[in-house]
Amino acid sequence: MSTTIEKPEIEPSDTGQADTGQSATEQLEARQSTTETSDLDESLESNLVDGVDVDALHELVEYIPETKKLSQNAQERQEILAFFSPDRLAWKNLDWIVVTWMVAMHVGAVAAFFFFSWQAVAVAVVLHWLTCSIGICMTYHRCLSHRSLRLKWPAKLVGTFFGVIAGEGGPLRWTATHRVHHGQSDQVGDPHSPLEDAWWSHLWWMMLKHPKRKDDLLFKHYVPDLTKDKMLVFFEKTFPLWLWGTGLTILYFGGWSMFLWAFCFRMVVAYHSTWLVNSATHLWGYRNYETTDESRNLWWVAVAAYGEGWHNNHHAHPRLARAGHKKWELDPTWWAISFLRFIGQAVEVDDRIPEASKS
Ligand SMILES: [Zn+2]
Ligand SMILES: [Zn+2]
Numbered sequence: 001m002s003t004t005i006e007k008p009e010i011e012p013s014d015t016g017q018a019d020t021g022q023s024a025t026e027q028l029e030a031r032q033s034t035t036e037t038s039d040l041d042e043s044l045e046s047n048l049v050d051g052v053d054v055d056a057l058h059e060l061v062e063y064i065p066e067t068k069k070l071s072q073n074a075q076e077r078q079e080i081l082a083f084f085s086p087d088r089l090a091w092k093n094l095d096w097i098v099v100t101w102m103v104a105m106h107v108g109a110v111a112a113f114f115f116f117s118w119q120a121v122a123v124a125v126v127l128h129w130l131t132c133s134i135g136i137c138m139t140y141h142r143c144l145s146h147r148s149l150r151l152k153w154p155a156k157l158v159g160t161f162f163g164v165i166a167g168e169g170g171p172l173r174w175t176a177t178h179r180v181h182h183g184q185s186d187q188v189g190d191p192h193s194p195l196e197d198a199w200w201s202h203l204w205w206m207m208l209k210h211p212k213r214k215d216d217l218l219f220k221h222y223v224p225d226l227t228k229d230k231m232l233v234f235f236e237k238t239f240p241l242w243l244w245g246t247g248l249t250i251l252y253f254g255g256w257s258m259f260l261w262a263f264c265f266r267m268v269v270a271y272h273s274t275w276l277v278n279s280a281t282h283l284w285g286y287r288n289y290e291t292t293d294e295s296r297n298l299w300w301v302a303v304a305a306y307g308e309g310w311h312n313n314h315h316a317h318p319r320l321a322r323a324g325h326k327k328w329e330l331d332p333t334w335w336a337i338s339f340l341r342f343i344g345q346a347v348e349v350d351d352r353i354p355e356a357s358k359s
Helices: 025-034 035-044 054-060 072-083 095-115 119-145 155-164 169-182 197-203 211-220 230-278 297-304 311-316 332-342
Strands: none
Touching: 072 169, 072 211, 095 230, 119 155, 119 169, 119 230, 119 332, 155 169, 155 230, 169 211, 169 230, 197 230, 230 297
């Protein structure tokens, strides 16, 4: 069984510029400057859908020839890509819950050093592995996003739960966004390409608001397979409760030292491990394969992110359950998958390695 994600019907240009030679930002600025004197008229004429100015979004993808008649599906896909445009990064588009959360977690991570205990550090290390490797790398990424394996009950429930308490959002939005990344990698519409800006790809892209319309379109076009899964939909709708519940439980039973290390510090380290896969491994490292994107293999990100740093391997062969293809490309998440396969909890594992890489 393979994941069939239809690539949006656009022809991204290398520069992301319009046929007119203007960048999306220039076009938006030009639009704003010509309407300065008629703000009222403009607000009356705005095509607001779920509070989102759809016309403005479409302006961001003006590189599509206007004469080209797009189907409704293609238009919706264009709209999804426009939601991820760095040109939307403005105060009014920030998701203040995410911004506040990120600031609070980072403050907590720094404060942890004033409440040191070895016991708390040990719990943080174990939870880091469970959330980052088992939750995000294995379940969200290799299982849900790429179907490189199928997890049976209860491994799927446990893996999804640890993905949820990694604090990177629900399984549907995470997966859909990642599939957009593979579809548009380092081209217009990529949610987090460092070719736009390294810090954008590392963290700013996440600070944008998620209007309901964006999620609706994203789920419809990128995860139609997962929206039929009641457990995943349940976790998508309730993930903040599980996340906050975990924090409060740790605080209640473990006290402040345990909370700051096992919740805040652990989560911040896992955040940056995951974010480095988006930023650093599209900038630095070596390539085993020629791909159309800038993906790279970077050993220290592979260490920090349990094997996900072999990102060029992954972009060249996203369906494979192993990210490390050479003998020295160690992949701890693959070790966990192998163990779960051994005990019968992981099945339909795509354990192939390209012939040319077997050395
Ligand atoms: Zn990538
Ligand atoms: Zn992937």
